Amino acid sequence: MTGAQWKEFDFDKMIWTIPPERVKQNKGGERIHKVPITNNMVIMLDELRAAFSYLCSAYVFPSTCSVKCRPGEKPIDRHSLSRAVNRKLSLFEVPKFTPHDLRRTIATRLGDSDIDTDPIVVEKILNHQLQGVQKVYNLQEYMMKRKAALEHWGHKFSFLDKE
Numbered sequence: 001m002t003g004a005q006w007k008e009f010d011f012d013k014m015i016w017t018i019p020p021e022r023v024k025q026n027k028g029g030e031r032i033h034k035v036p037i038t039n040n041m042v043i044m045l046d047e048l049r050a051a052f053s054y055l056c057s058a059y060v061f062p063s064t065c066s067v068k069c070r071p072g073e074k075p076i077d078r079h080s081l082s083r084a085v086n087r088k089l090s091l092f093e094v095p096k097f098t099p100h101d102l103r104r105t106i107a108t109r110l111g112d113s114d115i116d117t118d119p120i121v122v123e124k125i126l127n128h129q130l131q132g133v134q135k136v137y138n139l140q141e142y143m144m145k146r147k148a149a150l151e152h153w154g155h156k157f158s159f160l161d162k163e
Helices: 039-051 080-092 101-109 119-125 132-137 143-155 158-162
Strands: 015-018 033-036
Touching (some): 039 143
């Protein structure tokens, strides 16, 4: 995510297309990952663009300090979020976790009764390959269902805007 570039976002179609070179578990290097853009994502992306507009960067999360290049020329380091989380853990008195652990949280919570997301849709959100017969015969991307699930998930955090 830290390497995301603005050119990957199609705000007309509301799709973020992650190119093959940044898709994990991409044997053969041909698989792209399409992520539906939710309303909350648009708000956050607009805020990020405004916050870093002075850098005129191609990156959504541009590096603002670097000894090897000019600010905005490269994205932030891929471990930046993990380091920031680790610095703040003691302040919030929460058990140690990594940003990657949030994938498990999302996968679990999308199955809650108020969201009730189909497990196959969860797999697609996480960009997991389907297994067995599903892998061979089910070529559906479930974009509308993925977007609906992610919109619902985003609404769970709308209270954060009010604080």
